[in-house]
Amino acid sequence: MASPSVSSTSSSADSRVQTTFDLVNWDNLSSLACTFAQLPQGTGCHWEDQFSGGYNLVRFLHLHDPQKTVIVARVPLRSEGAMNEDHDSAISKRVESEVVTMKYIETRTAIPVPHVFHYNARAEEDVRSPYILMSKVDGVPLSSVWDDMNDDRRRIVLQQVIDILLELWSHRFDKKGALFDGADGSLCVYSSSLFVDPNETGTRHRLLTTSYSHAADYWLAYANTQLRDIDESNFGSDTKAYIHSQAWFMRSLIPALFDPSIDVHGCPLSPGDFHSQNIMITDINSSHPRITAIIDWEFSGPDFVSSFAQYPLFIVDHPHWDKDHPLRERNVRDQVIFDELILEAERNRNLVDNLQLSRLISDSYGIYLFHQAMYFPGMYPSVYPPLFAYVFGDDEDFSTDYYWALMENGILHKDKKRFEQEREVWLEACRVLGEEAVNVNMTRTEFKDLVSKSRERFDNEGSVCKWLASSQ
Structure with a gap:
């Protein structure tokens, strides 16, 4: 078998790409691929194109067979600072669940997906990384x-796209989570924290381990935990009251936005990133362009109906767009067409009932x-004005007066x-201990430990000592 030629160049500026490239034993991975492709002894191969996304490095292995x-070889991106047992376990679970999901889709639906030839969810000595070997699909990304x-x-x-969504809509599971193979070979759904960095201890990580x-219920728990996180973090911040009021406002919307009755029939199987870059299409210049596959099923699994029942992202305005963005008008037209087509498809399938996806x-x-604001706090400046206008029916932004x-x-x-009292306490601590000792990112517990150790340096009638006495 000819040794594959491997180029170490990468167009990506992401340092994880080079770290991952250097970590993987590409010779051994190509040998495994040829073995599972059942090529005759001595058949060669070579690596060509590669690209990377947010989570994976993808390379194409060209086999020297008649066909x-x-x-397609896909390996998880790694960084030098995230080579530990917790990260290894999280990545292994991600790979395992994705493969189980793809096999489920391939065998139980008519939705086209890449075929998985072989995979290993653990970093064995031969390849040194988890990997998935899968078929290359025809076409180009819809994006x-x-x-x-x-x-x-x-x-x-x-x-x-609607045909695909309606098929996924028909596959229901008893809870939100990720798909895995059970010990007895049955399909299992585990409440999962696959969606976040294992070192992340924030709201979303903790909640995703609960059913x-x-x-x-989920969003109420999320919002309450977020409020507790705000309360505990950045002790003495002069913006905390405003941030807390925003989070309180978000929690107040939950009863109006989320109807518990729509989840009584279970959670539909939801793709983790149903965007146009993951929809492969061919015959684009013909009168009948055709979707050939949906790729990238990472982070997919059963999800709540309200999370599933969304327009495809490629016909939704991005929150950062200006009001006069040229694609807004086209998205309006596409959503009207989408509404018309999905209602027609439901009628043809006799799916017209009280829980219509359309x-x-x-x-x-x-x-x-709401999802954008909660999951991506950096979106607040862009998302809050339209969300506020949606809730109050007024384009005039009076959110500051409201808060x-x-x-x-x-x-x-x-x-x-x-x-405000905590701000006074923090300012006194800064004056007495110095700003180098009292930073703005301290949690309540860290701040309390700091001032408790130096209590004798504070005036007994001052804000710090009074606060310590009241917080015993």
Whole structure:
């Protein structure tokens, strides 16, 4: 067997790409691929294109067989600072669940996906990394052609997307989580924290290890935990009262946005990233473009109905877009077409009932904005104005006045007073101990430990000692 030629160059600036490239034994991985492709002894192969995304490095192995087979090798991206047992375990679970999900899709649905030839969810000595070896699918990513498609072709593609969504909609599971093979060979759903860094101890990580019966329960627990995290972190911050009021406002929306009754029939199987870069398409210049596969099933699994029932991301306005962004008008047209097509598809399948996917998706804008704000706090400046306008039906942004009313004379008045007191305590600690010793990122517990150890340096009648006495 000819030794594969491996180029160490990469167009990505992500340092994890080179770290991962150097970690993997590509010679051994190519040998394994040829073995599972059942090539005759001595058949050669070579590596060609590679690219990377947010989580994986992908390379194409070209086999020197009569069919000119191409095998896609995908390995998780690693960083030098994340080579430990917890990360290894988290990555292994991610790979295992993705393969189980892909095999489920391949065998139990008509949705086209790459075929998995072989995989290893652990970093064995031969390859030194988990990996998946899968078939290469025909076509190009929809993202590369969608903007140039005319309305008729986009309509044909949306019809196929709807067929895929309705099929996934019909596969229900008893809880939110990730798919795994059980010890007895049965399919299991585990409540899972696959979706976050294992070193992350924030809200989402802790909640994903718990099972919730419906989205309203999950989001209420999420919001309450977020409020506790805000309360505990950044002790003495002068913006904490405002941030706390924003989080309180988000929690107040949950009963109106999330209907527990829509989850009583279980959680549909949800793709983790149903975006246009993961939809492969061919015949793009013909009158009937065709979806050839949905790729990248990482982080997929059963999810709440409200999370599933969303417009495909490639026909949704990005929160950072300006109001006059040229694609906004086209997305409106595409969503109208989508609504028309999915309702027609439901009628053809006799799926018209009280829990229509079409109705849920057409009413999903508020939930979409809520998800963006909760999962991606960096989106707050872009997401809050349209979310506030959606809730109050007014384009005028009076959110600052609203939050101030809550804090000054309303239900959050006591919380505001407490945060102001903590600010005074923090400022006194800075004056006495110095700003180098008292930083702005300390948790409540860290701050308390710090000032307790230096209690004799503070005035007994000052803010610090009074606060310590009240917090015993």
